[in-house]
Amino acid sequence: MKHTIGILGGMGPAATADMLEKFVELRHASCDQQHIPLIVSSIPDIPDRTACLLSGGPSPYRYLERYLHMLEDAGAECIVIPCNTAHYWFDDLQNVAKARMISILDATLGDIPPSARHVGLLATNATLATGLYQKKALARGLTLIQPEDARQALVMQAIYTLKRGDKTAAQALLLPQIDSLIARGAQAIIMGCTEIPLIVAGHERAIACPMIDSTASLVRAAIRWYESWPDTRASLTGEQRLTA
Numbered sequence: 075m076k077h078t079i080g081i082l083g084g085m086g087p088a089a090t091a092d093m094l095e096k097f098v099e100l101r102h103a104s105c106d107q108q109h110i111p112l113i114v115s116s117i118p119d120i121p122d123r124t125a126c127l128l129s130g131g132p133s134p135y136r137y138l139e140r141y142l143h144m145l146e147d148a149g150a151e152c153i154v155i156p157c158n159t160a161h162y163w164f165d166d167l168q169n170v171a172k173a174r175m176i177s178i179l180d181a182t183l184g185d186i187p188p189s190a191r192h193v194g195l196l197a198t199n200a201t202l203a204t205g206l207y208q209k210k211a212l213a214r215g216l217t218l219i220q221p222e223d224a225r226q227a228l229v230m231q232a233i234y235t236l237k238r239g240d241k242t243a244a245q246a247l248l249l250p251q252i253d254s255l256i257a258r259g260a261q262a263i264i265m266g267c268t269e270i271p272l273i274v275a276g277h278e279r280a281i282a283c284p285m286i287d288s289t290a291s292l293v294r295a296a297i298r299w300y301e302s303w304p305d306t307r308a309s310l311t312g313e314q315r316l317t318a
Contacts, residue, residue, distance in 0.1 A: 077303050078111040080173065082141055083156035084118045086237050089268035089289065091116075093156040096293040110300055113148045114158050115141045122202035123159035124230075135163050139170060139293075146173050154296050156268045156289055159201045169184055174299065178268075179210055182288040182294035186262055187214065189283065194219045194260030196229055196251065197222025209264050211217045221258050225251050236297070244273045258284050264288065 079097075083090030094114065101106045122136065125131030138160060145153060152174040155161065161179055172216055186193055195207055195218045202208075202220055213217050214285045221229055232247035248270070255263055262284040265271050271287045278285055 075111040075149070077151055077300055077306060078113055078124060078149050080142075080145030080148070080152055080153045081112060081114045081116075082138065082155045082160075083114060083158055084116040084120055084141075084146060085123065085155075086192050086269065087116050087118055088201055088236070088272055090114065092268065092272055093154075094290050095295060096290050097297070100290065100293050110297060112275070113145055113150050115145055117141060117207060120160075123157065123162065124198045127159070127162060127200040127204060128175060134160065135166065138163055138167060142167055142171060142173075146171070149209050152176065152299050154292050156292065158206065158266050158268060158288055159198050161206055162200070162204050167205075176292065176293040176295050176299060179206055181291040182264055182286055183207070183210055183214055183268065185286050185291045185294070186214075186264070187284055190262035191215065192217045192219060192259045193286075194252075194258075194263035194283075195256030195266050196221070196248070196255075196270050198233065199226065199230055201266055202226070207264065218264075219255055219258050221251050221254065227252055232273055233269045234266055236273050241273065245277065246305050248273050249277060252281055252285075262286055 080199055097110050097112060101109055108131055121132040123133045123134055126133050129265050142153060143243045150173050151262060154176050156242060161177060164177055165293045180210055193216050229251050232244045236244040253262060262281060271289055274285060
């Protein structure tokens with residue numbers, strides 16, 4: 075099938091499943107045939123990205139490259155990676171890819187409301203330490219607000235608690251960190267780890283500023299890529315298209 079999108083997932087599996095659900099929700103299709111053609115790799119043997127970058131653990135790169143090419147061989151013409159920290163290797167992967175690749179960092183920053191100039195960032199220790207968002211945010215004139223060290227430790231604990239399957243405990247750890255960022259002046263908050271939207275789900279309306287879901291941002295960018303092909307748009311009304 076033409077214009078198939080490959081999901082290089084497994085980091086973790088719940089975040090990959092969340093991306094699949096958002097492809098269905100955000101396409102606004104009215105029948106099966108209008109949905110996005112997807113090929114999914116959710117092979118969870120990819121080494122931990124934070125452990126590699128901060129603790130000298132094994133590199134995930136060769137796994138990422140292998141599964142990227144597996145998706146291409148299966149017919150993917152565009153690749154998305156629902157893991158923010160894995161974008162440390164984005165440029166290296168892009169250099170060896172035949173398919174189009176879309177960055178979760180660019181997609182997420184593009185969804186920040188224009189009125190928000192001070193933006194909170196919830197992410198893994200490695201995403202923060204490597205400056206993945208900071209460099210790009212500075213170019214957009216944004217000031218990022220990160221949790222203090224003690225609070226960041228709780229953010230990490232929340233992420234790994236969700237990975238273990240305990241959403242309730244993860245929420246108890248994370249939600250106070252959101253309140254802290256807002257108290258420090260955050261006008262919007264980036265959920266810069268794809269587990270975080272799963273933790274926050276159900277509490278968005280109680281949060282006093284926009285929460286930017288990096289998974290949803292990447293899905294919308296991928297749908298726009300798909301809808302940029304004229305043959306994918308003919309059966310959709312203007313209201314259904316993201317690119318209308």
